[in-house]
Amino acid sequence: MYPLDEKENWFSGKGHWSKTLDEDWFNWKWQMRNRLTKKEHFERFIQLTEHEIQGFDIAQSKLSVAVTPYFFNLIDPNNPNCPIRKQLLPSGLESVISRVEKKDPVGEENTMPVPGIVHRYPDRVLFLVTDRCASYCRYCTRSRLVSNAQKYGFHPSIEAGFKYIEENKSIRDVLISGGDPLILSDDKIEYILNRLSSIPHVEFVRIGSRVPVFLPQRLTDQLLKIFSKQENLWMSIHINHPLECTKELYDACRKIVAHGIPLGNQAVLLRGINDNTQTIKSLIHRLMMMKVKPYYLYQCDLIEGSGHLRTDPSVGLKIIEELRGFTSGYAIPQFVIDAPGGGGKIPINPNYIIKSDENGLVLKNYEGKIFNYPTNSDLITTKPLFLP
Numbered sequence: 001m002y003p004l005d006e007k008e009n010w011f012s013g014k015g016h017w018s019k020t021l022d023e024d025w026f027n028w029k030w031q032m033r034n035r036l037t038k039k040e041h042f043e044r045f046i047q048l049t050e051h052e053i054q055g056f057d058i059a060q061s062k063l064s065v066a067v068t069p070y071f072f073n074l075i076d077p078n079n080p081n082c083p084i085r086k087q088l089l090p091s092g093l094e095s096v097i098s099r100v101e102k103k104d105p106v107g108e109e110n111t112m113p114v115p116g117i118v119h120r121y122p123d124r125v126l127f128l129v130t131d132r133c134a135s136y137c138r139y140c141t142r143s144r145l146v147s148n149a150q151k152y153g154f155h156p157s158i159e160a161g162f163k164y165i166e167e168n169k170s171i172r173d174v175l176i177s178g179g180d181p182l183i184l185s186d187d188k189i190e191y192i193l194n195r196l197s198s199i200p201h202v203e204f205v206r207i208g209s210r211v212p213v214f215l216p217q218r219l220t221d222q223l224l225k226i227f228s229k230q231e232n233l234w235m236s237i238h239i240n241h242p243l244e245c246t247k248e249l250y251d252a253c254r255k256i257v258a259h260g261i262p263l264g265n266q267a268v269l270l271r272g273i274n275d276n277t278q279t280i281k282s283l284i285h286r287l288m289m290m291k292v293k294p295y296y297l298y299q300c301d302l303i304e305g306s307g308h309l310r311t312d313p314s315v316g317l318k319i320i321e322e323l324r325g326f327t328s329g330y331a332i333p334q335f336v337i338d339a340p341g342g343g344g345k346i347p348i349n350p351n352y353i354i355k356s357d358e359n360g361l362v363l364k365n366y367e368g369k370i371f372n373y374p375t376n377s378d379l380i381t382t383k384p385l386f387l388p
Helices: 028-033 039-043 051-060 083-088 158-167 187-199 221-228 247-258 277-289 313-323
Strands: 117-121 124-128 174-176 204-208 233-238 263-269 293-299 332-340 344-347 353-357 360-364 368-374
Touching: 028 360, 039 051, 117 158, 124 158, 124 313, 158 187, 187 204, 187 221, 221 247, 247 263, 263 277, 263 313, 277 313, 293 313, 313 360
Parallel strands: 124 174, 174 204, 204 233, 233 263, 263 293, 293 332
Antiparallel strands: 117 124, 332 344, 353 360, 360 368
16 A cells, blocks of 8 residues: 655656666657566566466466556565556466456447447447557456457457448447557557547547556657647546656646646556555545546456455445545546446445435435435425515
């Protein structure tokens, strides 16, 4: 647990790569070329635990390992329980698969009319445009296809995706994801955005990305210029812990917002990483300082081998209850479970309604005090305050 005060200095620097030239360090393509992907890469800086060593053997057939140099610097090499380390380094515990876990825990395959398009909700689609990421999270919901370690052979048909969206006029909202769409070239990103913006019934487009977190160097002036040309573009990023909120990420988020792109954050509740109120509170305060709206707090999906990272949903409910009234309401995310098998996102809230009957509601506030709210018309005064 690393509960940080949001007023502390935020980490910034090259760390292990202190001798690297600025022109390389701030080049996102250099960061991608120099990612740590093998056990030997990590052993140069970290004494791996037994579970981590076992995890590297599993990773080659489950989900590849990759960490950008920038993000690796956030890992505490002397702490096996470092919350950054536990998200990115593989563990032998990933081989433990319970009977409730699945390769496709939220049922995307059953709602994929063409390769790369997931159409679950009536008015929106998920558009998967790549199977690669800058770094790989060990609890990834799409680990069946992301990185292709499981030989899924995902080949999104971008043009087939456009055709499907064009032919289905009920689609007003498109979420571009993957993999991570921001590792694509500027030209490809611009092409995808322009094609979608040319479809009359598409009202707005969202990008789901963890690149600003793993690779803030990717937010170049050229990419931001491409974003700024889009009239209805939004972005959802993915930050789980306050340690991820560096000065580089702060600057990247501020730049994105300055170019007219609203930002929201989708965090995942993870055991031993952020499963306490103090850490989540510090995270959401930092998000607000970066002009990022805390949007969702996800219960970790039932992806195979994720049991060691998953909490009981009651933990998430307790966190939301302990945030309510003790921080800005605007900062409190919605706790959701993406229903197993394809039921979609279901909001999970603490029970503030003690009783509901024909007379009204009995409510409990954040302090545990009880209040009555009448709904029976006989109990509500309707006489105007001022008579003409």
